[in-house]
Amino acid sequence: MRIKGFTYEVNKHLESCTLNNTTVIIDGHNIFYSMYRTSGLPYALGPESDRFATYIRKRFEILKKVNVNCFILIKGGHENEDMLDIHRKNRKLRGKDFQLTHCHENINPLFAKDIFLQTLKEMDFKIIVCCRNDIVQECVALARQLSCPIISFNIQYCFHSISYIPLEPGSTFILDENNNLKCQKFTREKFLKDYKITAEKMILFILLTDTDIFDENTFNNFLFNIRFKKFQMRFLLKWLQTHNEDRALQVILNYLSDTDKSKFVKEREILRMKLLGKIEPKNNSVVNFINENEFQIEDKDPLWFEKGVYLHHISLDYIDLYYYKIVKDSHLIQNFNADISCLICIDVIKYAYDLLTNFKGDNITIWFDNSTQTQNVDVLSIAKPEYIADCCVFEKGWDNVKDLFLFQHFFIETFKSFNFDALERAPADSRMLLIALVFFTRKKVEDVEPEIYSIILSYVNIRVIGNAPKIVEKPSLDPITDKDSVLTEDCEIAAAVMREYFEVSGEELRVIFDPKAFHTLLQFQRCLKELNKLNTLCGASYDATVYSRTYNGTFVYKILCDIKESDNAERFITNILNPAATVLAFVEGMMRVYNRMLYEF
Numbered sequence: 001m002r003i004k005g006f007t008y009e010v011n012k013h014l015e016s017c018t019l020n021n022t023t024v025i026i027d028g029h030n031i032f033y034s035m036y037r038t039s040g041l042p043y044a045l046g047p048e049s050d051r052f053a054t055y056i057r058k059r060f061e062i063l064k065k066v067n068v069n070c071f072i073l074i075k076g077g078h079e080n081e082d083m084l085d086i087h088r089k090n091r092k093l094r095g096k097d098f099q100l101t102h103c104h105e106n107i108n109p110l111f112a113k114d115i116f117l118q119t120l121k122e123m124d125f126k127i128i129v130c131c132r133n134d135i136v137q138e139c140v141a142l143a144r145q146l147s148c149p150i151i152s153f154n155i156q157y158c159f160h161s162i163s164y165i166p167l168e169p170g171s172t173f174i175l176d177e178n179n180n181l182k183c184q185k186f187t188r189e190k191f192l193k194d195y196k197i198t199a200e201k202m203i204l205f206i207l208l209t210d211t212d213i214f215d216e217n218t219f220n221n222f223l224f225n226i227r228f229k230k231f232q233m234r235f236l237l238k239w240l241q242t243h244n245e246d247r248a249l250q251v252i253l254n255y256l257s258d259t260d261k262s263k264f265v266k267e268r269e270i271l272r273m274k275l276l277g278k279i280e281p282k283n284n285s286v287v288n289f290i291n292e293n294e295f296q297i298e299d300k301d302p303l304w305f306e307k308g309v310y311l312h313h314i315s316l317d318y319i320d321l322y323y324y325k326i327v328k329d330s331h332l333i334q335n336f337n338a339d340i341s342c343l344i345c346i347d348v349i350k351y352a353y354d355l356l357t358n359f360k361g362d363n364i365t366i367w368f369d370n371s372t373q374t375q376n377v378d379v380l381s382i383a384k385p386e387y388i389a390d391c392c393v394f395e396k397g398w399d400n401v402k403d404l405f406l407f408q409h410f411f412i413e414t415f416k417s418f419n420f421d422a423l424e425r426a427p428a429d430s431r432m433l434l435i436a437l438v439f440f441t442r443k444k445v446e447d448v449e450p451e452i453y454s455i456i457l458s459y460v461n462i463r464v465i466g467n468a469p470k471i472v473e474k475p476s477l478d479p480i481t482d483k484d485s486v487l488t489e490d491c492e493i494a495a496a497v498m499r500e501y502f503e504v505s506g507e508e509l510r511v512i513f514d515p516k517a518f519h520t521l522l523q524f525q526r527c528l529k530e531l532n533k534l535n536t537l538c539g540a541s542y543d544a545t546v547y548s549r550t551y552n553g554t555f556v557y558k559i560l561c562d563i564k565e566s567d568n569a570e571r572f573i574t575n576i577l578n579p580a581a582t583v584l585a586f587v588e589g590m591m592r593v594y595n596r597m598l599y600e601f
Helices: 006-012 028-032 035-039 049-065 081-090 112-122 135-146 155-159 188-195 199-209 220-225 233-241 245-254 258-275 304-310 317-324 341-356 406-415 420-425 428-443 449-470 488-502 506-512 515-537 553-566 569-577 581-599
Strands: 015-019 023-027 069-076 126-131 150-152 163-166 181-187 326-328 364-367 374-377
Touching (some): 006 233, 023 028, 023 135, 028 069, 028 112, 028 150, 035 049, 049 112, 049 449, 069 135, 135 155, 199 233, 199 245, 199 258, 220 245, 245 258, 317 341, 317 515, 326 341, 428 449, 428 515, 449 515, 449 569, 488 569, 488 581
Parallel strands (some): 023 150, 069 126, 150 163
16 A cells, blocks of 8 residues: 555544553564665675564564563465466566665565564564565454554555554664553544544545555646645645545536546456455464464364465465465576576575475466566475375374485485484584585585685674583584583683674775675575475474574674685685684684585585
C-alpha cells in the first residue's frame, strides 16, 4: 500500500499510551528491512555481524525491561504464484547498480536476516513465521485474538480495527518516569470519528489514493472536478464526509473508463472483505500455532511442511523453493561478470529440494535479482539416502531425522569421503564453519588459502579474543601449548594488533574495493548459509553457525588484502600474532583441523 502524504495524517491522529506487563505483536518483516541501514554499519564488504547483533539487542532490550511479551512475525514465502510474479517484477535493481559513492537503501548483507532472527531468539523473543500467508492479515488476526496492539511502520494497519503503534526506522522506544514504555498509537475508530466518515467511505478513500491499486493519474478528472489538491488528504476526506456512500461511489465511477470501473468495483469488494469482513483463518495461520502443544507433527501430517517452518527446521528460503522451485540469487554486491554466487552451492540447494520432495526429480529455477531474467538449472540429484517414506522423509517430524545421517550423506556422495571425525578437535560452535570452509575450498579451482585464514581469524577475533574470559572449549593446539588456555593478556595484545582491520573509511573503501575479491568471499558466505540451512533441515547434527560470533565482513576483507600482499598467509599470521602466543596457537589449531578435513580421507 502506498498513499502519498498519509503518514502526515497518521501523525495528526496519534494518541499517547504506555506499555508494561502486556503483550504486543511486532511485524518483524517490516521492522527488519530498515535495520541494517539505520544501524549505520558498512555493508559493502559484507556484514559486520557482531556489531549488527549489538545494535539489534539495544533496540529490543527495552521491551524486556518493561516485561512486554512479544510475538515477532516474519514473512515466509509468497501466497501464490501471482504474488510471487508481482514480487519479482517490482524488485528494484540492487547489487548491479551498486556504487561505492552512493547511498543504497535496499542492500542488506547476506546474513542480515539470519543475524536478526538469531539475536532475537537468543533474547528469548518468540519468532513466528507466516508461511505463505499475508503478514499484515496474520498480524491483525493474532492481534485480535490476543487483544493487543501491533508495532510496525506500515500504514496498512491504520485501516484495520486494531491498535497500531508506528515505529519509524531508526527510532527507539523510551521509558517514562514510572518505567513504562512511552508510545503513540493509531486506531481506525478515532480516525473515522475525527473525520466523521464511515468505514465504507474509508475504503473509497483507499481506492482513490493507493497507488499500488490504481495509477495516480487514474482519478485526475475526478480530482480536478472536486478541486482536490495533491498531498492534502484532508480535502478528499472532507469531500467524502459531505457525501453519502452511494452518491460518492457514483460520482467517482462517472469519471472512470469501463475497464477502471470494473476494477474499482472488484477492488472495493476485496478491501471490504479484508478490512470489514470476518475472515476465517487458514489451517496454516499463525493463530493456530501460538501454542507449542499445537506444533506436534503427527504421522503423515498434511501440515508437516508448515509445522516444520514454524518449528524452524525448515528455512524461510526453502518455502518458495518447495512450492515454486525458485532459488533467489543474491541481491547483493557481487561481480556480475562472473558466475552468480549461488552456483557454487547449487548442489546443496538441489539436495535440500530433493529431500523435501522425496526426490521427484524436478529442475529448479534461479532468479537473477539484477533483472527479470531467470535461469533453469539442471542439477543432477545425488543418490537418495536410505529411508522409507510415502511423501517425504520429514512426514513424521524431526525427532529421529538426525539418526538418518542425511547431512553426512550429501558430503559422502559429493566428495566420496569426508573426514567428519576431525571436527571432534574443534569447538562445537566452529564446526559448521570448518565444514563450509572445506566445502568451499574443494569447489574452488584457484588457491583460497588467504581467504581461509582471513575467515578463521574473524571467528577467532570475535569468539575468542572478544570473549576471552568466557571461552571454555579450545581446539587442539601445538603439543607444547596448553590446549585449554588462551591467555587473557594475549587476547588483549591480539585485539590491539587487529583493531585496525575492523574499521574502514569511505576513502579507504574506494581504494581497496575489488568486485572480484569480494565475489569470492560472497561465494563462501553462500556456502556457509546454504550448508547451515541443510544441516538444520537434516536434524542439526552440528550446532548452527551463529553469524554474529563468526563473521565480520570488514575485518575479513581488509586482512585478506594484507595477507595477499604479503604473498605468504602462514608467515603473515605468524608475524602479526607472534606477541600473542596462545592466540596464535589457537589459530594454528583451527588450521590443523581444517587441513586434516581437507587432506586426510
